[in-house]
């Protein structure tokens with residue numbers, strides 16, 4: 577999937593987008609989405625070459641359902657941390673799905689501005705997916 581050193585810019589990685597899509601589809605097929613009937617899967621390439629993934633997990637208390645990206649970010653940290661380099665999120669049709677607003681924030685936190693996302697319009701950096709993002713640096717620079 578990649579030959580770049582951990583911490584390298586996403587541009588340095590040889591990203592196998594089709595492999596990420598296949599992994600996202602596998603996870604989508606494991607989604608627990610009995611309330612919305614809207615399964616989602618996501619897979620992300622980590623800067624050390626790992627691939628982490630997640631699916632949405634809903635709840636009878638509708639508001640506490642977990643988006644697929646939550647599971648992916650949990651796996652990221654549970655398996656050693658690192659930075660997301662490239663992310664592919666799919667809906668039930670297996671095609672690229674734009675992450676919801678909250679999950680774009682999760683991707684920003686764990687991948688940063690250069691992290692790449694497959695979108696219905698092709699690959700875009702997070703700076704295009706979440707323009708003028710609030711992020712960790714604001715906590716230092718904008719503190720009263």
Ligand code: THU
Nearest residue numbers: 612614616632643644675676679
């Ligand atoms: N969903 C995700 O898992 N990720 C997103 O980025 C968009 C929405 C899930 C939440 C809910 O289980 C279902 O899709 C319908 O909103």
